[in-house]
Amino acid sequence: MEQLGSKDELRAAVAEARRESKTVGFVPTMGALHEGHLSLVRAARSRADLVVVSIFVNPTQFAPGEDFERYPRRLDEDMALLAAEGAEIVFTPSAETMYEAGATVTVDPGPLGDVLEGAARPGHFRGVATVVAKLLGIVRSDVAFFGEKDFQQLRIVERLARDLDIGTQIVGCPIVRDADGLALSSRNAYLGPAERAAALAIPEALEAAAQAAAWGETDGRAIEAAMREVLDAAGLEVGYAVLVDPATLRPVEAFEAPARALIAAKVGGVRLIDNCEIRPGRVPAHD
Incomplete structure (x- = not known):
């Protein structure tokens, strides 16, 4: 496995793989890797001959006062x-x-970048x-x-x-969760035992949304209320708990087709x- 720090070195390595008719898969990360990241690497291994992983904590996506440092x-x-995991190249630029x-x-990320996380974290x-x-342009996977x-x-x-x-081609891969249901995240490392226990209200709220849909609820606002009830009971500071169209991220009012329940909360x-x-009328297994 090679660790490369310059764009020219990485481009040269990928060009060599291309000359050998190899396909290239790419997994961009900010490091602090967990099983969720590693599942992406495995997906890349299954689809490509050469796997490139980047580790770069990107300063431009952190606002002042956030946790960049x-x-x-x-x-x-x-x-x-x-x-x-068998990654061939790790790109670690400064x-x-x-x-x-x-x-x-x-x-400019366009309208999709103005709502939800975009509204809460401008820029x-x-x-x-x-x-x-920039990374896709450098790697050209x-x-x-x-x-x-x-x-x-x-x-x-x-x-x-x-x-x-x-x-x-952009491929989305399923969420990986701990045994207790909490979605894996590098920021989980910040949680103490009591905070982690409280954070379990997040997957429980998603389950409440699924249960409401399974019982035939078709009002998107009612499904959102079911999520908020769980989060509020646990004392979480809720940023949003919404049901949206999975393509447009617009709120779903009449729930008649598969939708996405999204939660942001501070613990x-x-x-x-x-x-x-x-999904309407169906309780899905957790991702």
Whole structure:
């Protein structure tokens, strides 16, 4: 496994693979890897001959006062995990490599970036869209893998790749959860025992939404109320608990087709997000 820090080195390695008629899969991450990230690497291994993983904590997607400085960084551990999964190349650029002096162009994520996380974290998705566009342009992989836990991000990246004719297929992969149901997240490391116990209200709220749908509830607002009731009872600070169209992220009022339940909530100051598909008249297994 190679660790590369420069764009030119990475481009050269990918070009060599292309000369050997290899397909290239790409998994972008910010490090602090967990089983969710590793499931993306396995998906890439199953679809491509060469797997490239990036580890880059992107400063432009953090607003002032967010956790950029304290975001977990465990490069040695991450490298060992990736070696065990069979990744061939790990791209670990510096901020100076990714954002050269004088760079002024950014990528507007469009209307999908204005709602939900975009409304709560202004500028976040502009940073995400810009760094993803840059990484896809550097790697030029055949396929790239993103987790469904960051569902809004996945939809924005899909739109970005399509609208900008990037030529990389974007594949969404299922959420990976701990045995207790909590979605895996690098930020779970911030939670103490009591906070983690309280955070379980998030998957429980998603289950409440699924149960309401299974019992025939067709009012989107009623399904949202079922989620909020669980979250409020646990004392979480709710950012949103909504039922949306999975393509447009617009609120669903009359629930008649598969939709997505999305939650953002703070637990002891730690912002967590989660989601699941909701189908009318059916309780789905958790992702």
